[in-house]
Amino acid sequence: MSKTIVITGGAGFIGSHVVRLFVSNYPEYTIVNLDALTYAGNLANLSDVESAANYRFSKTNILDTDALAALFAEYKPDAVIHLAAESHVDRSILSPLDFVFTNVVGTVNLLNAAKTAWAGDFSGKLFYHVSTDEVYGALGDTGLFTETTKYDPHSPYSASKASSDHFVRAYGDTYELPVIISNCSNNYGPYHFPEKLIPLFINNIINKKPLPVYGDGLYTRDWLFVKDHARAIDVIFHKGKTHDTYNIGGFNEWTNIALVKLMCSLMDERLGRKAGESEELITYVKDRPGHDRRYAIDANKLNRELGWSPSVTFEEGLAQTIDWYLSNEDWLKQVTSGDYLNYYKEQYGK
Numbered sequence: 001m002s003k004t005i006v007i008t009g010g011a012g013f014i015g016s017h018v019v020r021l022f023v024s025n026y027p028e029y030t031i032v033n034l035d036a037l038t039y040a041g042n043l044a045n046l047s048d049v050e051s052a053a054n055y056r057f058s059k060t061n062i063l064d065t066d067a068l069a070a071l072f073a074e075y076k077p078d079a080v081i082h083l084a085a086e087s088h089v090d091r092s093i094l095s096p097l098d099f100v101f102t103n104v105v106g107t108v109n110l111l112n113a114a115k116t117a118w119a120g121d122f123s124g125k126l127f128y129h130v131s132t133d134e135v136y137g138a139l140g141d142t143g144l145f146t147e148t149t150k151y152d153p154h155s156p157y158s159a160s161k162a163s164s165d166h167f168v169r170a171y172g173d174t175y176e177l178p179v180i181i182s183n184c185s186n187n188y189g190p191y192h193f194p195e196k197l198i199p200l201f202i203n204n205i206i207n208k209k210p211l212p213v214y215g216d217g218l219y220t221r222d223w224l225f226v227k228d229h230a231r232a233i234d235v236i237f238h239k240g241k242t243h244d245t246y247n248i249g250g251f252n253e254w255t256n257i258a259l260v261k262l263m264c265s266l267m268d269e270r271l272g273r274k275a276g277e278s279e280e281l282i283t284y285v286k287d288r289p290g291h292d293r294r295y296a297i298d299a300n301k302l303n304r305e306l307g308w309s310p311s312v313t314f315e316e317g318l319a320q321t322i323d324w325y326l327s328n329e330d331w332l333k334q335v336t337s338g339d340y341l342n343y344y345k346e347q348y349g350k
Helices: 013-025 065-075 089-094 096-118 156-175 197-206 226-239 256-271 300-306 314-327 329-335 339-348
Strands: 003-008 029-035 055-059 079-082 126-132 179-184 186-188 211-214 220-225 244-248 253-255 282-285
Touching (some): 013 029, 013 226, 029 065, 079 096, 079 226, 089 156, 096 126, 197 211, 197 256, 197 329, 211 256, 226 244, 244 300, 256 314, 314 329
Parallel strands (some): 003 029, 126 179, 179 244
Antiparallel strands (some): 220 253
């Protein structure tokens, strides 16, 4: 069945994997990649599908309501998969209003554009909002986030995503807009902009730069391979129930310091360095304000109802990720220049 799907943030890390999967797996769909191409948006992420007959690109900012109205009028989409967002906690601490505008106002702009374009005829329509586990706050030493966990955001980033989730649900309740939300754990994999832990440390290990570990390094996260996240979005988009929520997680938890030491070991082996050489780069730095101690997702509902489960272990996915970065150092060098370096100095002081 032919569909036109707008995927927002499609030139970003997770978005590019979702665009690639939908363009490749559904030639009968027209996929419109809507992206403002800010610092983390890179069309080079999609060079392998940019010539596909069913792929379109629109350089549009979700804060521009006129541009959104024009895009909906031109493409008449059947669905929106909304991934466009400011997503880095450290950046949100430095500039919270950017997160309010993009993540909250931008989401409401998209909801209004969809509601207006679909004009009450929601048959076959879907607004799928992709969110994060950080809206749930922090866990103790035990327990998991479920779809009914109370929201308790602790950073400007997580507060902005929590707000956007609330607006999506409100539009579903108030206007009967067909909506779905998914909340995912930490993603990693190819094409990840090197401000987040794994790509940042891969780049630093390559260049023998310090590896800045916050606090005592015992902060714990559940890690999800980005290609498995894209697979989950595919399954939820096609089989999920409207007005429902699905948690997506990797079913594995790692402390930051254990993860970093594993990365060092894998990269020493690949770079021909002596065992333990990269671990000497580990530098403990002042903790981040409002740093949540532990996140862990219960993704059993998604497995039970829709049959999704991760395709790789964390060790397998991390090895694939490291190999990709080592094979794509030109991409890495391109994105780690200019504004990124200025930000890096501001954040870490080196």
